[in-house]
Amino acid sequence: MQRSLIRQFYRDMLLARQFEEAAAEQYRQGRIAGFLHLYPGEEAVAVGTLRAADPGDYVVSTYREHVHAMVRGIPPEAVMAELFGRAGGCSRGYGGSMHLFSPEHRFLGGYAIVGETFPVATGVGYWLRMTDSADAVLCYFGDGAVNQGTFHESLNMASLWKLPILFVCENNHYQIGTEIHRHSALAEVHRRACAYGMLGRRVDGMDVLAVYEASREALAQVRSGAGPFLLECETYRYRGHSMADPASYRSAIEVEELRARDPLASLWRKAEAAGWMTADERRAIEAEVTAAVDGAVAFAEQSPPPTELQAGVYARPLDLYRGAP
Amino acid sequence: MQRSLIRQFYRDMLLARQFEEAAAEQYRQGRIAGFLHLYPGEEAVAVGTLRAADPGDYVVSTYREHVHAMVRGIPPEAVMAELFGRAGGCSRGYGGSMHLFSPEHRFLGGYAIVGETFPVATGVGYWLRMTDSADAVLCYFGDGAVNQGTFHESLNMASLWKLPILFVCENNHYQIGTEIHRHSALAEVHRRACAYGMLGRRVDGMDVLAVYEASREALAQVRSGAGPFLLECETYRYRGHSMADPASYRSAIEVEELRARDPLASLWRKAEAAGWMTADERRAIEAEVTAAVDGAVAFAEQSPPPTELQAGVYARPLDLYRGAP
Amino acid sequence: MSQRRRRSGNLGVIAPAEPAPELRLWEALNLALDREMAQDDAVFVLGEDVGLYGGSYRVTQGLWARYGEWRVRDTPISEGSFTGLGVGAALVGGRPVVEIMTVNFALLALDAIINMAAKLRYMSGNRLAVPLVVRMPGGVAHQLGAQHSQRLEHCFVNVPGLRVLAPGTPQDAYWQLRQAIRDEDPIVVLEHELLYFESGPFDEQAAPPPMHAAVVRRPGRDFTLIAWHRMVQVCLEAADRLAADGIEAEVVDLRSLRPIDLPLLRESVGRTHRALVVEEDCLFGGAGAEIAAALTEAAFFDLEGPIRRVAGADVPTPYNGELEAASIPDAAAVVAAVRAALEQAGPGA
């Protein structure tokens, strides 16, 4: 493992953590509204998978997607401004926290209806294969989403047509307040691949190095034409489902145990022990990240609101339209 | 195996075959309209499974359900009259071929949207378990239906809550004109049970004895509280998907090969060889069945049409309604 | 009595013996469920996080502890199938109350509601009954974004076989839900996310109006304002402002969208000669179109001008707060529309 990559992981995950905590703070101050779903605890998943991807790969994510967007290269400013609902946001203030988009980063959302990421990714994968592209798609979803019919329908099609899709399950064991054993007959998500003649695997989603390695292997397979892959990352969310959820359905002990496996802390322990990163380097990253997050908030505050209610409903006005031919 | 049961199977299957051929003839004569999906070739599935069921069990079937209805005890007259759209039909002429119902036979339909049988059966199973009933549900569907999201959603819930449901796949290898290898990544339907921690098994659906035995075992398990069971019956339809389909997408050789395994002919061969049924007995059954089918057509012809357009949309008129409490 | 169909004990944790004179709307729904569940073992509730969690808008709070997991069932995220599960259970004796967490997810359950629940009685020649209630919160709340801010009245009101309720007060929510649960037909209960935490007078002894009856919330002689859910409050506010100018607007709370109480509307317009439909949903093809069209047909020669509609902008709901507010009607828009209508004279004028 390259030292630069380790530092990249650490920086990505620290930015993720601090950005989300800053967003929570802004939410409490009333500058962000709506539903806000945060990622602390799950950082290794987005970072490990997306750093294993190529720039040409497409990403389709859920409402818990701020971190995916940033790792993919969307500036924190543009993400924070979107949470503020400002014109400087990556969706120009029309989308909000759950609907981040950026075509030039091949970041296709931001879907708030559970299970929508499957067909969207399948469509992108279909197009890639139809056009003999070497690119792939990374499709994110939670453990709760696997019981939506689209999971099943899409995985069947993806496998049937050998589409280049890495399906990444962010298994944080909860569907809001419902623990996985109470929503799924089979709690080992990766084993559902069996129903589609597909490959699947589980990895420790608190360990960014493990996620990265597993993703590289899976993506190599996916790109080889062998068909899609189901990668289950076991992880945990420290906070409630959204800012509205006090998470009183789970025990303090459970949270403590999982926090002990914190992806940032454990990467740092490893990196320090192996000499991949020095304390000075770490402090430098921390300073840089803090500045980036502060900058994102400052940018968002100053970004003007969007003003056009009607803009962008259609490509052209809803008039009678004399067609193209 | 009891001799009386063998004769019952033979009679059921012969009635099924002749009834369906008579329906085809009536369709050609213009007395039946709409979509008509016939069962020749698949008789062993409905007969083997339903004869293994108890009278208290509920049945939920598709648009290819005439035979299920009759084996369940709905008189052929009432089924044929329904195909004719007459008031003497089991749905009083309002439902048609695809929508047979008879609550007193615990026959709950007759669903024409592929995949609807799964949630309906799951609901019945839920109620049975909630009320500690000893009854079970038999849920029918084709190989094409397993790619509908409801298959996945419903099987997960059924398994999670250990509902008493026998899921019977009538795998005739075609979703209208699309052969199973072109619609399913995994062509062995019973193996999909793995995704739900459920038991599944494949049986020769052209062999009524095998279907019957497998169904008895599966139903015993289902009733024991062990949860649902996925029984895949491999079978074949001799005709096109519906009367509108010439079935030109498959080869004459394929059809011939499958016809050689005809469930009626092979049961007769076995029964004769084993001395379970004599040629005289067989002729008697044939005569009885022919009379029954003729009688069904005669009844349907004489049955009056329904006359009330508005009857039965609601339990009571769509007025302002002073509620019950 | 099965263990699984647990009956309420004497916990009394939810339902006070003497209900308070004011309740919040969610509390009224909660009490209605509790009353029906205590009275009839066949009533059960299912949906995402309705059990242990208590419901995202608290409507099912406390019921899980009281009635057990079989009668208060947390489901996976499988809207199509758990709504269909309700249909299946209703066919064989159950009286399920399905909660779809928000109306936006109901798009995944329309096959169960429209193709199954609404049609089974008729298709079976009146031999089957589907006593099913499907409750769902909806509407524009606070910056939930386009996918979480919909109003899908138009998907349900056209469907023969369904009844569609839209209670807007705690008193109505309580009684209409109880009436719906006891009804033999499938009923969609539309609730509005912003109304759950509003308080209102509550009297469990007062006889409820008929399930589908509209109610005049404010009488007036000059103009009829027709609305439901939160738009009733918008109309009441507008009526206050108009009254300051001597214009007396009558505000009708429809309460039911299928059927609509056309007799009451007809009577009101017979007196006022003018009407405005105020709808939160987008104007084009919304439920308000039917109200305007039907009432125009019934009352044309009493009308001094066309029935106009004030409705949501023809856009998916934007996330930004100001744009979002601009996308739905407010009292100012209602006042302006009433004034414009009153100023408008006939063609020649």
Place this chain on the structure above:
Amino acid sequence: MSQRRRRSGNLGVIAPAEPAPELRLWEALNLALDREMAQDDAVFVLGEDVGLYGGSYRVTQGLWARYGEWRVRDTPISEGSFTGLGVGAALVGGRPVVEIMTVNFALLALDAIINMAAKLRYMSGNRLAVPLVVRMPGGVAHQLGAQHSQRLEHCFVNVPGLRVLAPGTPQDAYWQLRQAIRDEDPIVVLEHELLYFESGPFDEQAAPPPMHAAVVRRPGRDFTLIAWHRMVQVCLEAADRLAADGIEAEVVDLRSLRPIDLPLLRESVGRTHRALVVEEDCLFGGAGAEIAAALTEAAFFDLEGPIRRVAGADVPTPYNGELEAASIPDAAAVVAAVRAALEQAGPGA
């Protein structure tokens, strides 16, 4: 050029170099698809049995042989996801044409159409485009039963972000489908099952009307009849009968249901002073309600009576043939409604 994106060769099996002067509607759609696929490699078709089988109503016949399985894709029975697949592919350069075998199954695909396709451009701040066409046959055909006889106009017309077309002739079907495929917005094309095998004049050289424009199929001075799909024929038949009595009805074929061509309707009613909307779907909350309401608002002071509607009965479609026929409007019902309206005088009369 990828093998998978097979371009048409010179097979010419489908498209005659000189199209015949008459075509059946399915042939017109087939030719439109062929033309667009030949011209643009990004266009591809998917749906159940559209390939090898050639489509249940033949619309895609021959295309599989011509363009290969990647551009003419047979799908599993997974309406929600294969429609969503269309959305995903449209986001990245594809121009998918999804066929939903019949509109009845579209209830399983509404999340993809309404929550995804219609909203993505707006939610992304106008940064994404969804050039998707979703075609679906519907309507009452011949005794297909309640679950296979629906008209779901009301589910689509209310949705901002969608365009909704309803071609009723081969010429319109050809051009409107081509226009739809070239459009940058998601478009729902509603087709009627009973029209596929009807022939009509076809001229590929004639310039098509604007995509959303209505067309006057028969001019008349006394009454405006507004319809689409098969109801246009019903209106033309009624107009013939009325003409025998000296009543000249103007018949407008709407062709598009979102937007509707209000200027044309306004102009027509400005001349005739009376209008009737004829809709196959159930009256309550159908698309006809919007037409009546919007046109009333626009033309109130020109109207000599309310805009009435003749529409389907408020029932799921019965299977029995006579009841089925009684459940949808026919020419006699239109004639009767026109006569009644003409006889009806003002309130005092």
